[in-house]
Amino acid sequence: RFGKMGDNIDMHHLPGIDPETMHYTRQPHPSTDPVAEAEAGILTQVKASSPRHHQIEQLQRFAGLGIGLASVLAENVLSHPCIVLRRQCQVNPSSSWYHNTPFTLFHIIYNIQRNQSVTTLFKGIGSTFMVRGIFVVSEAGISEFTPFPREVNRHSSVKKLLQHMVLKGLSFLATTPFYAASLVETVQSEIASERPGVFDCIKEGFGRLLGSWSTPQSTRLLPVWKLVVPTVCYGLMHYAITSIAQYTVILTVRSESHTTKGAEQTVPPAKSMYERYYPELIATFTGHLFADVILYPLENVVHRLHLQGTRTIIDNTDTGLGVVPIITRYEGMLDCFKCIILDEGLSGLYKGMGALVLQYTMHVMILKVTRFLFEQLTKDLHGNEDNETMPRRSRSSQSQM
Numbered sequence: 001r002f003g004k005m006g007d008n009i010d011m012h013h014l015p016g017i018d019p020e021t022m023h024y025t026r027q028p029h030p031s032t033d034p035v036a037e038a039e040a041g042i043l044t045q046v047k048a049s050s051p052r053h054h055q056i057e058q059l060q061r062f063a064g065l066g067i068g069l070a071s072v073l074a075e076n077v078l079s080h081p082c083i084v085l086r087r088q089c090q091v092n093p094s095s096s097w098y099h100n101t102p103f104t105l106f107h108i109i110y111n112i113q114r115n116q117s118v119t120t121l122f123k124g125i126g127s128t129f130m131v132r133g134i135f136v137v138s139e140a141g142i143s144e145f146t147p148f149p150r151e152v153n154r155h156s157s158v159k160k161l162l163q164h165m166v167l168k169g170l171s172f173l174a175t176t177p178f179y180a181a182s183l184v185e186t187v188q189s190e191i192a193s194e195r196p197g198v199f200d201c202i203k204e205g206f207g208r209l210l211g212s213w214s215t216p217q218s219t220r221l222l223p224v225w226k227l228v229v230p231t232v233c234y235g236l237m238h239y240a241i242t243s244i245a246q247y248t249v250i251l252t253v254r255s256e257s258h259t260t261k262g263a264e265q266t267v268p269p270a271k272s273m274y275e276r277y278y279p280e281l282i283a284t285f286t287g288h289l290f291a292d293v294i295l296y297p298l299e300n301v302v303h304r305l306h307l308q309g310t311r312t313i314i315d316n317t318d319t320g321l322g323v324v325p326i327i328t329r330y331e332g333m334l335d336c337f338k339c340i341i342l343d344e345g346l347s348g349l350y351k352g353m354g355a356l357v358l359q360y361t362m363h364v365m366i367l368k369v370t371r372f373l374f375e376q377l378t379k380d381l382h383g384n385e386d387n388e389t390m391p392r393r394s395r396s397s398q399s400q401m
Contacts, residue, residue, distance in 0.1 A: 072281075072284075074366055075362075075363050075366050076129075077125070078362055078366070079359045079362060079363065080121070080122055080124075080125045080128070081109075081121035081122060082355045082356070082358050082359035082362070083128075083186070083355075083359065084121050084122075084123060084124065084186055084187065085099075085105060085108070085109070085121070085317075085352065085355040085358075086352040086353075086355035086356055086359070087183065087186055087187045087303055087352070088187050088314050088315055088317050088352070089317050089351045089352025089355060090299070090300045090303050090304070090351050090352045091187060091303050091304050091307050091312075091314065091326055092314060092317050092324060092326070092351070093304070093326075093328060093340075093343065093344065093348075094324060095317050095318050095324075095351070096318055097317065097318045098344075098347055098348065098350070098351045098352075098353075099317065099351065099352050099353070099354045099355065100347060100350055100351070100353045100354055101353075101354045101357070102354035102355065102357045102358040102361070103354070104354060105354050105355060105358065107320065108317060108319070108320040109121070109320070110320070111319060111320025111321055112315055112320045115191075115320070115321060116190055116191065116315075117190065120190050123185060123186060123188075123190060123195075124182060124183075124185035124186030124187075124196075126198060126201075127181065127182035127185045127186070127196070127200075127201035128182055128186065130178070130182070130201050130202070131175060131178050131179050131182045131201070134174070134175050134178050134202075135171050135172070135174075135175045138170070138171045138174040138175060139167060139168070139171040142167055142170050142171060142174075143167055146167070147163065148163040148164060148166055148167035148170075149163060149164050149167070150164070150167065151164075152164045154247070165236060165240075168235070168236060168239055169232050169235070169236055172231060172232045172235035172236065173228055173231075173232055176224060176227055176228055176231045176232075177205040177206070177208040177209040177224050178201060178202065178205035179205075179231065179306070180205070180208055180224075180227065180306040180307075180310075181200070181201045181202075181203075181204035181205040181207075181208060182201050182205075183303060183306050183307060184204070184307065184310050184312050185200070185201060187307065187312060187314050188312050188313060188314060189313050189314055189315045189323045191315075191323055192313040192323045193313060208224060209224055219309050220308055220309035220328070220329055221308065221309025221310065222305055222306075222308055222309060222330075226305070226332060227302075227305055227306060229333065230298070230301065230302050230305060230333040231302055231306075233298070234295060234298050234299060234302050237291075237295055237298070238291045238292075238295055239291075241287070241290055241291040241294060241295070242284075242287035242288055242290070242291045243287065244287075245283070245286050245287035245290045245291070246283040246284060246286070246287040247283075249279070249282060249283040249286045249287070250279055250280070250283045253279040253282070253283075254279075277374065278370070278371055278374055281367060281370060282367065285360075285363055285364075285367060289360055292356060292360075293356070296349070296350060296353065296356065297337075297349035297350065300340070300349055300350075300351065300352075301333055301336045301337055301340070301349075302333075304328060304330065304336055304340075305330060305332075305333065305336055307326055307328075308326070308328045308329075308330055310326070311325070311326075312325075312326045313325050313326070314326060317352075337349075
């Protein structure tokens with residue numbers, strides 16, 4: 001193959017050239033009508049530059065973006081009950097059932113739903129989205145008054161990457177007290193506590209922040225400055241693992257696509273919605289899966305430290321009936337690790353792992369539905385486009401006759 005400026009020319013596709021000897025050989029004259037060939041070429045160019053073609057491309061972009069956003073929203077909403085169960089299992093040090101597999105959770109879910117409201121496993125979902133919004137606002141505000149970049153790529157310097165990680169760390173620091181308040185709303189039982197208001201997460205977050213300097217020494221509530229180090233470490237490690245996994249998946253998908261299609265076609269075809277948006281969803285899924293599994297023990301410790309001293313009462317994760325109080329006395333992150341291993345065993349760090357498996361199983365199902373929608377919508381759009389070009393070709397052929 002020879003080419004200029006990135007062109008990929010296959011010698012087998014050049015008439016009159018033998019790739020073995022690189023000499024000209026006789027080729028039979030094409031039997032097709034040159035007028036028909038010219039007409040087909042003109043129709044192809046007109047089709048590619050027609051307003052209808054650009055309209056379909058624009059529709060594909062909006063449809064792909066809409067399906068992607070709907071998939072992400074559905075994943076976050078439908079997975080929230082699994083997050084609630086996972087966190088309740090994590091912070092319960094007295095439970096005898098560890099729920100390391102999803103099969104032990106089904107009767108717990110049934111009992112909780114039967115004895116409480118249908119929406120009990122969606123508690124705290126509003127505060128969860130609110131914490132994410134606070135993180136985004138904090139990140140945007142800090143980046144406006146500092147030289148720290150919000151976006152980096154593989155061409156960024158080491159200095160830019162470090163500044164970007166500092167920006168993320170400061171954003172996690174600013175979000176820490178509100179994350180603690182949101183965690184309480186997520187795990188507390190609706191039987192033994194009042195349903196929180198819309199802005200209680202923000203109010204309790206400021207109360208947790210201001211109370212760190214006025215809390216008496218006798219309480220078990222850890223001050224915010226003791227929660228900052230484990231929370232920021234967890235957030236930065238989760239972000240780094242997710243980003244690396246996403247970049248690796250996208251790079252692999254693109255390289256495979258170029259390998260399979262680049263050798264066959266000299267001009268790359270326009271990407272379909274499936275090729276354009278679905279790899280991003282797969283990369284996001286893979287990144288979060290790797291980060292959640294690798295950092296699961298640290299997440300367990302962080303949640304226990306945030307909840308200590310808050311007098312929170314959670315649902316009984318052994319039977320799904322009744323409630324249990326959270327009573328712990330950890331001095332810090334290392335002490336929490338040591339106490340969990342000594343009192344509950346190494347598997348105690350993985351309490352509630354079955355809920356994580358259930359969460360990502362649902363995520364896989366959502367991705368399969370998303371893939372079907374992408375493929376079906378792509379077929380429909382291309383089918384409509386082909387149907388519109390067929391009458392044009394028939395009319396032009398009739399005019400030639």
